[in-house]
Amino acid sequence: MNRDNKGKFLKGSKPFFSEEHKSKISKGLEKAHKEKGYSKREKNPNWKGGKFKDVHGYFWVRVEDNHPYAYRGYVREHRRIIENSIGRYLKPEEVVHHIDGNKINNILENLKLLESESAHHREHFLEKTGFYKRFTDKKLLKK
Numbered sequence: 606m607n608r609d610n611k612g613k614f615l616k617g618s619k620p621f622f623s624e625e626h627k628s629k630i631s632k633g634l635e636k637a638h639k640e641k642g643y644s645k646r647e648k649n650p651n652w653k654g655g656k657f658k659d660v661h662g663y664f665w666v667r668v669e670d671n672h673p674y675a676y677r678g679y680v681r682e683h684r685r686i687i688e689n690s691i692g693r694y695l696k697p698e699e700v701v702h703h704i705d706g707n708k709i710n711n712i713l714e715n716l717k718l719l720e721s722e723s724a725h726h727r728e729h730f731l732e733k734t735g736f737y738k739r740f741t742d743k744k745l746l747k748k
């Protein structure tokens with residue numbers, strides 16, 4: 606292909622992508638973005654390519670399309686980290702607790718899997734009353 610010294614296409618030389626091809630590409634992208642909701646997310650100031658913070662201060666991360674409990678293709682990051690660690694999807698009733706109380710401190714060592722919201726409440730109660738002892742229920746680790 607002929608370009609001038611500034612990299613511009615020279616008059617008369619044939620561009621690599623025809624106009625028809627270009628419009629097909631942009632239509633395809635538009636369609637893909639609409640289907641995946643990308644256009645909305647890109648307008649969100651918290652959009653950082655696959656990760657964002659919600660109004661409650663939790664991080665969400667993009668997951669595979671066939672994730673059974675994803676919300677619009679996203680799950681909360683602390684849940685995802687546990688999922689990656691134990692090799693299975695968390696059930697909706699299971700709760701991931703932040704040991705240090707900081708909901709954006711999503712390192713594995715700060716996360717604890719609990720079987721239900723009531724177990725989670727018990728956890729907070731035990732922490733408050735000083736009977737807190739870190740444990741992970743072994744039966745929850747089964748696939």
Ligand SMILES: [Zn+2]
Nearest residue numbers: 702703725729
């Ligand atoms: Zn908690």
